[in-house]
């Protein structure tokens with residue numbers, strides 16, 4: 001008897017793993033959805049009260065302070081300009097290789113007009 005006769009076909013294994021992964025992700029979302037909604041509600045209440053731009057700035061400031069205290073300055077996310085004043089990042093518009101990050105937009109896919117012009121002036 002061939003040992004492979006009892007092994008499931010690779011496609012069947014992959015499909016089972018994908019199904020199990022999907023089911024686990026669905027279960028995770030079901031379990032955590034109430035907490036995620038409560039967090040979103042809390043953010044909305046604070047944002048409505050102090051303004052969403054200020055909320056994001058304050059979050060960055062607090063996160064920066066915490067990171068400095070932990071000896072990890074610069075690990076916080078930053079707040080950028082309003083999306084309406086941004087344009088698609090020319091460096092990303094051609095598509096980056098998988099796993100490659102963009103030095104111009106840090107993966108945001110958007111830059112200011114001035115940055116887009118600078119990229120063009122440098123000829124990328």
Ligand SMILES: [Zn+2]
Nearest residue numbers: 089092102105
């Ligand atoms: Zn980019």
